[in-house]
Amino acid sequence: MTDNEWSAILDSSPKEAYEYLFKNFGNLVYAIVINKLGSSCSREDIDDCVSDVFVEIFTNAKKFAAETGSLKSFVSTISKRRAIDAFRQLSRKYNASDSLDKEEDAYVPVSEENIEADNDKKMEKSELWKAVQSLGEPDSKIIMYQYFYGMTVVKIAEKLDMKRDAVQKRSTRAREKLRKILSENR
Template sequence: MKDEEILMALLAKDEVVFDSVIKQYSKLLWAVAYSILGKNYPSHDVQELVSDVFMRLWRSPEKYEPSRGSLKNYLALITRSSALNKLRRKAIFEYEEVCLEEELQTPVQHPEIWTAFLVSIQELKEPTKEICIQRFVYEQKPETISRLTGLSKSEVNNRLYKGKRKLRQLMAKQLMKGEF
């Protein structure tokens, strides 16, 4: 089947064709993702990324343009891009986590930072609030928080990432007010 025919079938939501695309390209996409993520991620995260690429194709087949290249290359590029983004998010998350943890390590030396944190964390919505408390107050690892909350580890990491960004903003406002 030619790429144009596959596209037409996907636009018509033909599940049989979609299944054949998955069978044909799964190993390739897994290899592309694994070559970037390597041993930094467990195999189920690599598989989840590949599944997300296929779901992206299923939801928006119109984004694929056969005139610009083959379906194989299109899927490989999406996989590569997604894997690189995942790697970047992890690096940013780890850097910000270290920075925030260093700020919160010394409540006695910097009580205003600790107070701003405690006031700011109350403004977060659940479950992000609970996740941030578990991580930054009780120093729980994301894996442990995942088990406690019933959320996936990637969801916990995403909420930590977004929660830290929000906490930084809220803490900056609190510290600028100078009420402590």
């Protein structure tokens, strides 16, 4: 289904439009929200934020125009902004201090030191991401599911069709590998 077709079925079949949206962009919205909230918020907050994203997408669907951009970027933008809003609300609620406050969308006083710190942070994240990708499967999946999405070992074992003990052992070995990789790179 193209973006124009999706816009067309919004009036005739809202349920189908909703399901298409969720099916094709559910993981993306979830990843974006987790990327923003994963390290400091609970599972319920994340689910709540994801649902808010879809509600906002659906309610603002008529503003989407295929000519101006893709549906994917439309969904990504709304997801990102909604995630930031949720993070701020939850930060005020839980009084959480997080390094994400110094994220690109947050207001941060511009200074050389801040720019350098940000760049260093980004470099570290990039190296870590590459190191995780270099682990190969299923170790990279285990690391991402465990430390990005915050899934439990049981859930990971169920998703990857592995035993719980095997997932635990692989996770430990993967971290050791990452440590070696990162120490070698430095």
